[in-house]
Amino acid sequence: MEALAALADPTRREIVALLAGGEVAAGELAAHFPVSRPAVSRHLRVLREAGLVRVRAEGQRRLYVLDPRPLSDLDAWLAPYRWLWAQRLDALDTEIARGRRARPTGEDR
Amino acid sequence: MEALAALADPTRREIVALLAGGEVAAGELAAHFPVSRPAVSRHLRVLREAGLVRVRAEGQRRLYVLDPRPLSDLDAWLAPYRWLWAQRLDALDTEIARGRRARPTGEDR
């Protein structure tokens, strides 16, 4: 579940989203973000070490591809919890609807 | 997706797992971990702020419950990627191994 730490960062999640369409070069990815290119390079390294992406050199460019396996693992990790929102969600909502505010922090309505 | 940051920590994931069975008191949770009780208290705070758990006071103890909604959100976030490992896993591996490009993303040259 090292992938979770990698995906905790919003920039990295966006990189993953960009890669969902197919191979993208490092520089092209970097162009999508307000941070410096080395910063993106570092994010790519984290994603690489988490197994979420792979690189392929084409000339002087590095083409990144998404490797779905860690996402699949995450999906598997999530599996045992699925029944919770299949049944319990309504129960919680009902409780809230009755005015039993369990959450102290103001929430949207 | 603040839940991802909360779930990035292994201790917190284990807490979530422990809570999958139902309500558990803070002290009982803390007993499962090698870290100090205040440390666990802090983890619980992070989980609370991420909306993953709720607390209920019963006498002097605080009973924690899992709130599945952020997990459901995570499941929803994961959804667009599911087709990747449903069909493409093997294909991607093969493609990468052969060094072919999966999909030209508006590159010039």
Add this chain to the structure above:
DNA sequence: CAGTTACGTAAGCTCTTTGTTACACATCCT
């Protein structure tokens, strides 16, 4: 072959995170 292009790495800084010990309360039990 020299210059440009595309990347990654190194060094350094700052803000967070995680853990610890010490402390403050509220609640339960004689």
Add this chain to the structure above:
DNA sequence: AGGATGTGTAACAAAGAGCTTACGTAACTG
């Protein structure tokens, strides 16, 4: 009332994450 029990918060040290600038290097270009 007074002590034990169960928890959260405060203060602080250590480690980590993320960003920036500067630099090194391989590959195209002319």
